[in-house]
Amino acid sequence: MLSKVAKKMYWFGRYTERTENIARMINVNTHLALDLPRSDHIWGSLISITGLEEDFFDRYSIQNEKNVLKFLLTHHVSSLRNCIRQARENARTTRELLPNEAWEKINDLHIYLEKNSHLGVKRNGRHALLKTIIRRCQELTGYLTGCMSNIGAYHFIKIGRNLERADMTTRILDVGCLNLLNPDHPEIQEHEYILWMNVLVSLAAYQMYRQNVMEGVNGEDVAVFLLKNQHFPRAVSHCLAVVMDCCEELPNNVRAKRSVRHGQSAINACRVSQLLEESRLHWFMDEVQLDLADIHAQVAASWFGYEK
Amino acid sequence: MARGAPELPGRYDELLGANGRTRAGQGALASFLRRISLHDLNQRKHDAELAIRSMGITFTVYNEGENIDREWPFDILPRVIMKPEWDRIEAGLIQRLRALNLFINDVYNDQKIIKDRVLPRDLLASSKNYRAICRGVQPKFNVWAHICGSDLVRDADGTMYVLEDNLRIPSGVSYMLENRNISKQVLPELFAKYNILPLDNYPSKLLGTLKSISRHTSRYPEVVVLTPGIYNSAYFEHAFLAQRMGAELVEGTDLIVGKDDRVYMKTINGLSRVDVIYRRVDDLFLDPEVFNAHSCLGVKGLMRAWKKGHVAIANAPGAGVADDKVIYTYVPDMIRYYLSEAPILPNVPSYRCAEKLQRDHVLQHLESLVVKPANESGGYGLYIGPMESKRRTEKFKRLIKAHPRDYIAQPIIQLSTVPTLCDGGIEPRHVDLRPFILQGKQSYVTAGGLTRVALVKGSLVVNSSQGGGSKDTWILGKQGR
Numbered sequence A: 001m002l003s004k005v006a007k008k009m010y011w012f013g014r015y016t017e018r019t020e021n022i023a024r025m026i027n028v029n030t031h032l033a034l035d036l037p038r039s040d041h042i043w044g045s046l047i048s049i050t051g052l053e054e055d056f057f058d059r060y061s062i063q064n065e066k067n068v069l070k071f072l073l074t075h076h077v078s079s080l081r082n083c084i085r086q087a088r089e090n091a092r093t094t095r096e097l098l099p100n101e102a103w104e105k106i107n108d109l110h111i112y113l114e115k116n117s118h119l120g121v122k123r124n125g126r127h128a129l130l131k132t133i134i135r136r137c138q139e140l141t142g143y144l145t146g147c148m149s150n151i152g153a154y155h156f157i158k159i160g161r162n163l164e165r166a167d168m169t170t171r172i173l174d175v176g177c178l179n180l181l182n183p184d185h186p187e188i189q190e191h192e193y194i195l196w197m198n199v200l201v202s203l204a205a206y207q208m209y210r211q212n213v214m215e216g217v218n219g220e221d222v223a224v225f226l227l228k229n230q231h232f233p234r235a236v237s238h239c240l241a242v243v244m245d246c247c248e249e250l251p252n253n254v255r256a257k258r259s260v261r262h263g264q265s266a267i268n269a270c271r272v273s274q275l276l277e278e279s280r281l282h283w284f285m286d287e288v289q290l291d292l293a294d295i296h297a298q299v300a301a302s303w304f305g306y307e308k
Numbered sequence B: 001m002a003r004g005a006p007e008l009p010g011r012y013d014e015l016l017g018a019n020g021r022t023r024a025g026q027g028a029l030a031s032f033l034r035r036i037s038l039h040d041l042n043q044r045k046h047d048a049e050l051a052i053r054s055m056g057i058t059f060t061v062y063n064e065g066e067n068i069d070r071e072w073p074f075d076i077l078p079r080v081i082m083k084p085e086w087d088r089i090e091a092g093l094i095q096r097l098r099a100l101n102l103f104i105n106d107v108y109n110d111q112k113i114i115k116d117r118v119l120p121r122d123l124l125a126s127s128k129n130y131r132a133i134c135r136g137v138q139p140k141f142n143v144w145a146h147i148c149g150s151d152l153v154r155d156a157d158g159t160m161y162v163l164e165d166n167l168r169i170p171s172g173v174s175y176m177l178e179n180r181n182i183s184k185q186v187l188p189e190l191f192a193k194y195n196i197l198p199l200d201n202y203p204s205k206l207l208g209t210l211k212s213i214s215r216h217t218s219r220y221p222e223v224v225v226l227t228p229g230i231y232n233s234a235y236f237e238h239a240f241l242a243q244r245m246g247a248e249l250v251e252g253t254d255l256i257v258g259k260d261d262r263v264y265m266k267t268i269n270g271l272s273r274v275d276v277i278y279r280r281v282d283d284l285f286l287d288p289e290v291f292n293a294h295s296c297l298g299v300k301g302l303m304r305a306w307k308k309g310h311v312a313i314a315n316a317p318g319a320g321v322a323d324d325k326v327i328y329t330y331v332p333d334m335i336r337y338y339l340s341e342a343p344i345l346p347n348v349p350s351y352r353c354a355e356k357l358q359r360d361h362v363l364q365h366l367e368s369l370v371v372k373p374a375n376e377s378g379g380y381g382l383y384i385g386p387m388e389s390k391r392r393t394e395k396f397k398r399l400i401k402a403h404p405r406d407y408i409a410q411p412i413i414q415l416s417t418v419p420t421l422c423d424g425g426i427e428p429r430h431v432d433l434r435p436f437i438l439q440g441k442q443s444y445v446t447a448g449g450l451t452r453v454a455l456v457k458g459s460l461v462v463n464s465s466q467g468g469g470s471k472d473t474w475i476l477g478k479q480g481r
Helices: A003-035 A042-050 A053-059 A065-075 A080-092 A100-120 A123-147 A152-180 A186-202 A206-212 A219-228 A236-249 A254-269 A272-277 A281-304 B027-035 B038-055 B083-107 B121-125 B173-186 B188-193 B202-212 B235-245 B302-307 B319-323 B331-339 B356-364 B390-402
Strands: B058-063 B066-071 B074-082 B147-154 B160-166 B223-226 B248-250 B255-257 B263-267 B270-273 B276-279 B312-314 B369-373 B407-411 B417-422 B425-434 B436-439 B443-445 B450-454 B468-476
Touching: A003 A042, A003 A065, A003 A080, A003 A123, A003 A152, A003 A186, A003 A281, A003 B263, A042 A053, A042 A065, A042 A152, A053 A065, A065 A080, A065 A100, A080 A100, A100 A123, A100 B038, A123 A152, A152 A186, A152 A219, A152 A236, A152 A281, A186 A206, A186 A219, A206 A219, A219 A236, A219 A254, A219 A272, A236 A254, A236 A281, A254 A281, A272 A281, B027 B074, B027 B188, B038 B066, B038 B074, B038 B173, B038 B417, B074 B083, B074 B173, B074 B417, B074 B425, B083 B147, B083 B160, B083 B319, B083 B331, B083 B436, B083 B443, B083 B468, B160 B319, B173 B188, B173 B202, B173 B235, B173 B450, B173 B468, B202 B223, B202 B235, B202 B276, B202 B312, B202 B436, B223 B235, B235 B248, B255 B302, B302 B312, B356 B390, B417 B450, B417 B468
Parallel strands: B074 B468, B223 B248, B223 B276, B276 B312
Antiparallel strands: B058 B066, B147 B160, B147 B425, B147 B436, B255 B263, B263 B270, B369 B407, B417 B425, B425 B450, B436 B443, B450 B468
16 A cells, blocks of 8 residues: 555544544533533633643633634644544545545535534534534444445554544543642532533443443543543553554554554553543543554654655 | 437537437436436535545646645536447457557558658657657567557537547546446446446456566566656556556666666665656656756666566657657548558548648638647647637747748637536536546447536536546446346
């Protein structure tokens, strides 16, 4: 497979996954806003998750619901609409590899979002919009799982998808921590349960968590589950295991595998209870994100840039 | 409902004859059109548009410095041609391409046709698409143009003429195939009634042709499609053909010519050998070492690799020499000269402005003629006498006098009409036809081709970049399959 094509498949995987994740995050925050007594500040946390505060404040002065939604749905380069544009562009330029129906699905979603993404800014149109986006992203993922040969191109889609997923899981966990530690809003502490539950729901992890963890919903167990569980598809450990499996199947994989292994041992070694006690979970999430960035760099160096 | 207008004098309608009666073989289509309501037809048109949108069938238009990705304009009513007539056309096209290939091979090697004074020497020397660097090369089977798209037009008396041959990088075949897919979806009942020759084997025939020209018989040939990239107006087609053939779609930057003068592509496994390049990049951008030094589309050293026979290129560099519209006027002579056969398909009668008598005639009758620059395509730079201003007529007179070699002139061909679904109902619109001809080890012609239709009433301009649409083309075998 051409290096250029591998790169496009990888980004296709990342962008479609990112679209679904952003949609989930907005969805959950909307619920949270209805549950919490004072909730305006939670919209700002959506911007912190994506790490785009600077871009946001270039455009808006207040982090209220309307501005945040506009930013995430339609405006910014990392908005839902733009993620799908990028995914479509990567698919359009690799149409010779992607199954036809997959192209049609991404093209349809693109057409849908170009027309409708603004409908999510107000609460009354939001639910339907986000539900449609999530459903269509899942259809696409499901279609690829069912119809694409498990070789080259698909490995790169999976690597992209799982790195993006792991990244988003750490970011959402991080926001949980940040909200709890927010000194301006001590009342959140009383609602800790709701907050962690929403963290789980935003990752579609609530049911799986309940089946797996005997205790109720609390910060430590949620963090352990989302970081270390081997079986839940959105847990960081599981994502890294998938990335590792894909790397195994590819040629010239030594550097990439070393980097994945490094990330895996950091997750295995960490003690969540201690991190929480010392208020260092936020610091640790940053570390994991740096590991993920390194895996990305090694994947790119191994397969995207041609070297003699 | 409707009824294309019966034939007006000076126009040939393919559905209805002079007396308003349906022509032979067109009966099923005509009765379908009589029975169906305009509402139902518009509904099907709408379905077709949705399908085109959802399948993402697009073409790119350059407009005021911007690339616009437009949806493919498609008219749902098919154009019908009977198989006996088609058989003759097919034979004519194969004959023509054989002669053209013999010609190209001759001008880059022995130049017998010049020595025998069938073609004037200075014509070749002044041809813009003649590439001296190709002298002495002998591609496999002596074939240079492996893929040819010839444009056919039907004049008022019903005769099919060859209007031009596209031997460089003819495009449109993907739209021909997609048109068929769509019309199967929207007119299924007609497919049940008619015996329509299938088209879908084109990609495998193309792959077969490309594989046959590989120089390396010991290994399974690696075929790639070389595209200028996503900003090219035919990018959709490049991706489409690569996908259908299971070939890699590459850009210049994905290829590299090694110290051994062989061509490699950059893959996740490292470098991998390439045997055949189906290039959709113009000659002049193929190799910055030889041609345009600033080209980023090409591959440094590609011409070296090709001349050494390490890689096959389709169409071969230099094949465009026969694209020249002045050379076109000699094609019937070539058929007689190389094949000792009579041409099956006629050329549109043409005047060579380089020859004094013919030039004088052209200059005197400019207002009633079409003038074409020798080396343009896509309908650019065309002069259509009856529609031009006095100023432009004067300008063309000056141009022809100053550069007679660069122009030919032809009488205006009235292009036949076929029923087309327009805003107000079914109306006759002018069409041409581009079949695709392959030549490698064997020859092949698509069953039909891409019918292009001028959607504006009375217009003769069918190019999609200038407001033209397209139709599915049905070659009808014997009824009752």
